[in-house]
Amino acid sequence: MDISIVFRIAAVGILVAVLNQVLIRAGREEQAMLTTLAGLVVVLFWVIGYISELFETVRALFSL
Amino acid sequence: MDITKIVAIGLIGTFLSIAIKKQNPEISLLTGVITGVLIFIMLISDLSSLINIIKKIGTMGNISSSYISILFKVIAISYISEFGTQICNDAGEKAIGSKIELGGKIIILIMASPLMLSLLETILQML
Numbered sequence: 699m700d701i702s703i704v705f706r707i708a709a710v711g712i713l714v715a716v717l718n719q720v721l722i723r724a725g726r727e728e729q730a731m732l733t734t735l736a737g738l739v740v741v742l743f744w745v746i747g748y749i750s751e752l753f754e755t756v757r758a759l760f761s762l
Numbered sequence: 763m764d765i766t767k768i769v770a771i772g773l774i775g776t777f778l779s780i781a782i783k784k785q786n787p788e789i790s791l792l793t794g795v796i797t798g799v800l801i802f803i804m805l806i807s808d809l810s811s812l813i814n815i816i817k818k819i820g821t822m823g824n825i826s827s828s829y830i831s832i833l834f835k836v837i838a839i840s841y842i843s844e845f846g847t848q849i850c851n852d853a854g855e856k857a858i859g860s861k862i863e864l865g866g867k868i869i870i871l872i873m874a875s876p877l878m879l880s881l882l883e884t885i886l887q888m889l
Contacts, residue, residue: 701771704800707793708778715785738788745792748799753842755806759813760838761831 707744710737768801775800791853798845832877836870843869 714737721730756762775797783790813834820830843866850859 701774701800704771704775704778704793704797707789707796708782711778711782711786711789711793714789715782718785734786737786741789741792745796745799748796748803752799752802752845755803756838756842759806759810760834762835762838 703744703748707741710741713737768804771801771804772797791849794852795849798848829877832873835873839866839870839873842866 714734717733717737718730721727721733775793779790779793779797781790782793816833817827817830820827843862846862847859847866850856850862
């Protein structure tokens with residue numbers, strides 16, 4: 699639960715952006731779009747894990 | 763939890779989110795979301811001590827604990843719906859944000875209705 703998750707997500711974002719450009723320059727637009735989607739799915743899974751933990755904490759804290 | 767750490771994490775998250783906004787708007791939105799979640803999770807310990815203090819005040823003023831628990835539920839619901847609404851507004855989807863806010867308000871009204879009824883009854887008895 700520290701700052702490294704933010705850096706990890708930003709790193710995935712930058713990596714996907716660079717890969718996207720490289721693949722587009724290489725003429726493979728489909729693969730570029732697929733890598734963007736793959737990066738997005740990976741980041742989404744991380745974020746969903748954190749958000750569910752946040753909602754669970756709020757539920758426990760306020761005895762909802 | 764000192765305020766400088768919170769501001770530092772918030773700024774770092776904002777810079778990273780802006781940095782990748784042009785190439786990758788989805789992941790930049792998720793960076794903003796994860797920064798918000800991180801800051802809140804860091805504040806949990808302070809929040810729980812605050813809640814205990816409020817509970818103590820409630821028992822001291824011999825306010826019945828059901829009102830206090832309704833109060834906490836309303837606070838929790840408003841925080842979660844606010845969380846969702848702000849994310850949707852960040853992404854530019856104001857319509858979805860306002861729908862979430864509407865849902866939150868309705869749930870809060872339902873939850874607070876017994877409170878209002880008992881208040882009205884006490885007022886009517888006084889008259």
